[in-house]
Amino acid sequence: MREVAVLGIGQTPIEEHWEKSLRVLAGEAALAALQDAGISRVDGVFVGNMMAGSANHQQQLGAYIADWAGLRYANALHVETACSSGSAAFRAGVMAVASGVLDVVLVVGVEKMSDSPGDEITAELATAADADWESAYGVSFVALNALIMRRYMHEYGWQHEHFALFSINSHQNALHNPYARFHSPLSLQEYLKAPMVTPPINLMDASPMGDGAAAAVLVPVEHLHRFPPKPKVRVVASTAATDTIAVASRRDPLWLSAAERSARQAYAQAGVGPNDIDVFELHDAFTIMSALSLEACGFAERGQGPRLALEGEIQIGGRIPICTRGGLKARGHPVGATGMYQIVEVVQQLRGEAGETQVEGAKIGMTQNIGGSGSNIITHIFRVD
Amino acid sequence: MREVAVLGIGQTPIEEHWEKSLRVLAGEAALAALQDAGISRVDGVFVGNMMAGSANHQQQLGAYIADWAGLRYANALHVETACSSGSAAFRAGVMAVASGVLDVVLVVGVEKMSDSPGDEITAELATAADADWESAYGVSFVALNALIMRRYMHEYGWQHEHFALFSINSHQNALHNPYARFHSPLSLQEYLKAPMVTPPINLMDASPMGDGAAAAVLVPVEHLHRFPPKPKVRVVASTAATDTIAVASRRDPLWLSAAERSARQAYAQAGVGPNDIDVFELHDAFTIMSALSLEACGFAERGQGPRLALEGEIQIGGRIPICTRGGLKARGHPVGATGMYQIVEVVQQLRGEAGETQVEGAKIGMTQNIGGSGSNIITHIFRVD
Structure with a gap:
């Protein structure tokens, strides 16, 4: 099993983002993480989200966000475990890199709750x-x-x-x-x-509640030398x-x-x-x-x-x-x-x-x-x- | 990377299952797969599903189905990629076993569409x-x-x-x-x-459309000798x-x-x-x-x-x-x-x-x-x- 490191991180402010859609929020966090990592291509996009299917009428968040973030054709999927969806997606990304199946994985957690009326979100x-x-x-x-x-x-x-x-x-x-x-x-x-x-x-x-997205880039520790230097967070x-x-x-x-x-x-x-x-x-x-x-x-x-x-x-x-x-x-x-x-x-x-x-x-x-x-x-x- | 084999399979008939809930359907396929594999314990339960959050008012399908199938405490998550959710969950399971993180993974694909009225399901x-x-x-x-x-x-x-x-x-x-x-x-x-x-x-x-569930048990090829003999499907x-x-x-x-x-x-x-x-x-x-x-x-x-x-x-x-x-x-x-x-x-x-x-x-x-x-x-x- 390969050891995994976090190469880049990104996030958006959390608020009621009335002027930004789900994909815009996810894209901002994703691009911030890619920029922090100093890379522009990934092999996989793993998305953590709980309620977009009902609150935003959008499923398929893997392909949806990969496409929007300029990462078309990447492996992509959406992971859900209710309130722990974000780290469940991260853990799935860790397994993908640890196994050797994928080398560079972007994980994005995103939720846009403001679009759903109060009684519906409850x-x-x-x-x-x-x-x-x-x-x-x-x-x-x-x-x-x-x-x-x-x-x-x-x-x-x-x-x-x-x-x-x-x-x-x-x-x-x-x-x-x-x-x-x-x-x-x-x-x-x-x-x-x-x-x-x-x-x-x-x-x-x-x-x-709130609207926001946070992201990280995962790579194998053994590949770290290929990327711009960063503190080595394993x-x-x-x-x-x-x-x-x-x-x-x-x-x-x-x-x-x-x-x-x-x-x-x-x-x-x-x-x-x-x-x-x-x-x-x-x-x-x-x-x-x-x-x-x-x-x-x-x-x-x-x-x-x-x-x-x-x-x-x-x-x-x-x-x-x-x-x-x-x-x-x-x-x-x-x-x-x-x-x-x-x-x-x-x-x-x-x-x-x-x-x-x-x-x-x-x-x-x-x-x-x-x-x-x-x-x-x-x-x-x-x-x- | 470890090679992965399919040890067991199970499925339910596909129809309008008015008398069975989402968890009953998933449980039937899961138990059939476990029985076919000749095992009763797993390390992980990976669930593929697209619409349960809206059609069945239930998310958290990983924990939900693990609990119902008698697999409490197992690692569990729900994977969604719209109509390919079932094999996306399977692929996530393959990565978990290939990486060495988990040894025995049950993958269940389930959808119960009949509960949602026609216009809503569209x-x-x-x-x-x-x-x-x-x-x-x-x-x-x-x-x-x-x-x-x-x-x-x-x-x-x-x-x-x-x-x-x-x-x-x-x-x-x-x-x-x-x-x-x-x-x-x-x-x-x-x-x-x-x-x-x-x-x-x-x-x-x-x-x-229809209601149904299908399941498979994944194990590393190198562990096959520990289980009841089956045709070796890699x-x-x-x-x-x-x-x-x-x-x-x-x-x-x-x-x-x-x-x-x-x-x-x-x-x-x-x-x-x-x-x-x-x-x-x-x-x-x-x-x-x-x-x-x-x-x-x-x-x-x-x-x-x-x-x-x-x-x-x-x-x-x-x-x-x-x-x-x-x-x-x-x-x-x-x-x-x-x-x-x-x-x-x-x-x-x-x-x-x-x-x-x-x-x-x-x-x-x-x-x-x-x-x-x-x-x-x-x-x-x-x-x-």
């Missing part, structure tokens, strides 16, 4: 849950997370205010990320008095695991089994442990998911995720800095693009390009992207020499 | 075309193919009746396939007087290529560039040429596509595809038997499942399990699956020892 997001056993009963995606958070608070004795620092940290870091959706600090007071969405999740526990682990799609079918709905499995396998592949991770871009779609992801990946004891935030360990300079570019909460969560934003951001950190939110001396970074309510979880570890 | 099928430059102007997917067929007839001097034998051959072969949607022979008279859909495409030029070529998504952007709309590219690469990978192919499952979504696919793959001169049919060369016993189990026209075309049906059928031929439509002594078989109006084309070649 129904479209609910297709990440079980259509027969969850969505059919009217439970939305937020409601599923609210049920998990309520039970977690009851079981481990946390109050709503104890989750505040997850969102405050994300907003603080996004101040310095020009691609982030929000550039406003969040105070505890604002967090506490935010409008309720589905108790106990209020507006400041939930990540915002993909040292790529893992995925699933759990039941319906939350109610799980033995313990407060434990992300798939996150634990994919993280354990990732640590084994990379030959590292949680203590070796310098920066961790986790999936803070809701504050409860930050806590559960930290626990499942071995950074906190079961039920103790919020403690890490309360002790200041998730900030830049803390034991395990998370959401260093704003996370889903403040950078924004264009669903199928999110995994690629996480990867782009970790590469920025490992290259020392993260500006005011640079984690000093970061050498090993991890991303974890959660599809559904923990049903398809994908973990990557990157290392710079 | 719009959903049109998401395979260009939303901005084709569908937005009201051109349906059939209409795009009709434009191509009309021009082809004008350019090369063919009449509508010259395409009849493609459909007649498919219906004849489907008589002996218990999984096919239709079991009725088609006469030239019936073909000629069939109701018009979009001139010059009539109902007997077009493949029918994947000797797996290639893909794209073209512009909008037909009007092509230099020559009557030439499937992506089919030519992927076929050429496939011949090179397998070390064979068109004359070595014993059986060819091509993508007869419309009769015109049969002609174009035969030409692009080197079985006929440019503009001469219909001649092969008129000379009887596409039948069992002819020079290049196609659609030997009924093809899209008579076996049925559950869009995202079709590529996997083609693969399952070629494996049946190479194992000598094709009953009354067995191609005697078939050793090398090819499948070609077309996504969109020729915009994403995937070719596989299989060989039995």
Whole structure:
């Protein structure tokens, strides 16, 4: 198996891009990544997206984006695993390069949610849950997370205010990320008095929708000498695991089994442990998911995720800095693009390009992207020499 | 790169399965393939599907089907390339096994179209075309193919009746396939007087929709000794290529560039040429596509595809038997499942399990699956020892 490196990265700002279509957004991120890599041709275009078929009336995103980006004739496909579609496409790209089937692969994560009216997008997001056993009963995606958070608070004795620092940290870091959706600090007071969405999740526990695209170029490490010199960011682990799609079918709905499995396998592949991770871009779609992801990946004891935030360990300079570019909460969560934003951001950190939110001396970074309510979880570890 | 073999196959009949949900259909094909392979565990579940997000209100088909089929925790993802989604998922599975990332991969192609009302499914099928430059102007997917067929007839001097034998051959072969949607022979008279859909495409030029699922189990050839003995069907070529998504952007709309590219690469990978192919499952979504696919793959001169049919060369016993189990026209075309049906059928031929439509002594078989109006084309070649 060939070792794989990230040669280039690109992204668009996340906002309501009323003036740009899905293909324009994807094309901008793709061309930025190609330019960063210093190349103009690729063998494959792998696209992560969740909802374009319904929200944008467009499927076939592989050929669609390859064509638009001037990469006609390339191998191209579209990968979907709900909210983890971005890193699922990345992982498929890693396998294509590792196998030797393709040499240069462009991975693009893209989602354009603004085109879909509010009630429709809620129904479209609910297709990440079980259509027969969850969505059919009217439970939305937020409601599923609210049920998990309520039970977690009851079981481990946390109050709503104890989750505040997850969102405050994300907003603080996004101040310095020009691609982030929000550039406003969040105070505890604002967090506490935010409008309720589905108790106990209020507006400041939930990540915002948005339109955006992020991209990366993958090549075999053994070919790096053929390309313009760049910091050598290697993909040292790529893992995925699933759990039941319906939350109610799980033995313990407060434990992300798939996150634990994919993280354990990732640590084994990379030959590292949680203590070796310098920066961790986790999936803070809701504050409860930050806590559960930290626990499942071995950074906190079961039920103790919020403690890490309360002790200041998730900030830049803390034991395990998370959401260093704003996370889903403040950078924004264009669903199928999110995994690629996480990867782009970790590469920025490992290259020392993260500006005011640079984690000093970061050498090993991890991303974890959660599809559904923990049903398809994908973990990557990157290392710079 | 590890060589990959097909260890097991499974399929459901294609019909309007009102009493079975998407997951039940996929599960039946998956379990049939596992049983045929003689195994009960896999490392990965790769799902090909085009329209479940809109037609069945369900995304996340990887985790969804893994969970239902008793394969919880497996790596799982959903691949989409419109009508070639099935073989795109298969190709992703081949890369996963070839790379050494996964050892045993189940690939399932599934589509359940009956749940979507007629007008909606037409719009959903049109998401395979260009939303901005084709569908937005009201051109349906059939209409795009009709434009191509009309021009082809004008350019090369063919009449509508010259395409009849493609459909007649498919219906004849489907008589002996218990999984096919239709079991009725088609006469030239019936073909000629069939109701018009979009001139010059009539109902007997077009493949029918349907619900169905087909599946295969992939393992590395070097592990075959660990499993119950089976005819050794190796994947000797797996290639893909794209073209512009909008037909009007092509230099020559009557030439499937992506089919030519992927076929050429496939011949090179397998070390064979068109004359070595014993059986060819091509993508007869419309009769015109049969002609174009035969030409692009080197079985006929440019503009001469219909001649092969008129000379009887596409039948069992002819020079290049196609659609030997009924093809899209008579076996049925559950869009995202079709590529996997083609693969399952070629494996049946190479194992000598094709009953009354067995191609005697078939050793090398090819499948070609077309996504969109020729915009994403995937070719596989299989060989039995």
